[in-house]
Amino acid sequence: EDQVTQSPEALRLQEGESSSLNCSYTVSGLRGLFWYRQDPGKGPEFLFTLYSAGEEKEKERLKATLTKKESFLHITAPKPEDSATYLCAVQDKGTSYGKLTFGQGTILTVHP
């Protein structure tokens, strides 16, 4: 059974204080690992897809990396507007219909 565990559950940072969020996963064969951002009362917003170990993707202050067992979302010099819940999900090669298995999320709060 596919499993995704995100840590920490919550992270409080000062503006400009860089940090990382972790996503550990177990799948029989990884088709893709996805990062989403979710603001309160809204739907998840797609950020990145990573397909293979060693792959990295960047968008503004966010950088996602992937190993065979985990992914990190690095946040460089965060701003208050980066405050949100960050969700990680995996897609197993064994599913034909694109099922995503989600982690519980990390709630990020950035204080000015």
Place this chain on the structure above:
Amino acid sequence: NAGVTQTPKFRVLKTGQSMTLLCAQDMNHEYMYWYRQDPGMGLRLIHYSVGEGTTAKGEVPDGYNVSRLKKQNFLLGLESAAPSQTSVYFCASSYSTVYYNEQFFGPGTRLTVL
């Protein structure tokens, strides 16, 4: 492009009432999904569709039915609502399940069953 839209945004039902949630996407995506999100449970797949006229059960299908008569629309029905169905419901769609397989989510419907 509006992306994925959902109606209604909020709804309160009494136990035993029925309702239909509507999802529409304008990206010509083949694949569509219904999830529910509950505190401490994460996002869980209710039903999905791999194309017009097809539907299938996900992880938590009991108490729900779906239909996809048109490619752009995916309907989620509750025939006899129960308090356990109080949740936030999200619809999502994707172009593919291989590459370009990211799912795009709608804004959600917050449902309360009394």
